[in-house]
Amino acid sequence: MLEKIARPDEIRRWPGDMPVRHRYTPGVGGDAFFTALHERGVVLGSHCAACGTTYVPARRFCERDFSELSADTEVGPAGQLVSFTIVFAGIEGEPLDRPDVLGAVRLDGADAVLIHRVLEPGEEPLEIGERLEVVVRPEGERTGSILDIEGFRRTD
Ligand SMILES: [Zn+2]
Numbered sequence: 001m002l003e004k005i006a007r008p009d010e011i012r013r014w015p016g017d018m019p020v021r022h023r024y025t026p027g028v029g030g031d032a033f034f035t036a037l038h039e040r041g042v043v044l045g046s047h048c049a050a051c052g053t054t055y056v057p058a059r060r061f062c063e064r065d066f067s068e069l070s071a072d073t074e075v076g077p078a079g080q081l082v083s084f085t086i087v088f089a090g091i092e093g094e095p096l097d098r099p100d101v102l103g104a105v106r107l108d109g110a111d112a113v114l115i116h117r118v119l120e121p122g123e124e125p126l127e128i129g130e131r132l133e134v135v136v137r138p139e140g141e142r143t144g145s146i147l148d149i150e151g152f153r154r155t156d
Pocket of ligand 1: 048049050051052053062063064065066067
C-alpha cells in the first residue's frame with residue numbers, strides 16, 4: 001500500500017459484497033435540522049454569538065471556539081452560488097441519462113454552504129455568485145431526510 005497511484009485506471013479492484021449495516025444518527029443539531037425541514041419546510045442553522053458564525057445544518061458546538069450552540073437560526077431560502085460541478089457518471093461509474101448539476105450555496109444568513117442538486121439549470125450557464133433558492137417538497141411528501149429538499153433553483 002505504499003505505491004502511489006497516479007492514474008485512476010491503475011487502481012486495483014476486487015469485486016465482491018460486504019454485508020455491512022450501519023446506522024448514523026444526526027445528533028442533536030442534525031435532529032433539529034431535519035425536524036424543522038420535515039415539519040416546517042425551513043432550513044435551520046446555529047448561530048454562534050461568540051464568533052458570529054452561522055452553521056448549516058444546525059449543530060451543537062462551534063468548531064472555532066467550542067461554544068455551545070442551539071438550533072436557533074432559520075437561513076435562506078435563497079442564497080448565493082459559491083461553486084458547482086456537473087456530474088456525468090453515477091456512483092458506480094455508470095453514465096447518467098442526463099447530467100446532474102450539484103451546487104454549493106451559501107444561504108442568506110449562513111456562513112456555511114449547503115450542497116444539493118441544481119434543478120433544471122436550463123441552457124444559460126451557471127455563474128458563481130448568482131442567486132439560487134431552496135426548493136422544499138410539499139408538506140405531506142417530506143420524510144425528514146435531506147431529500148425533503150428537492151434542490152436549488154434559480155431565482156427570477
Ligand atoms: Zn463560535
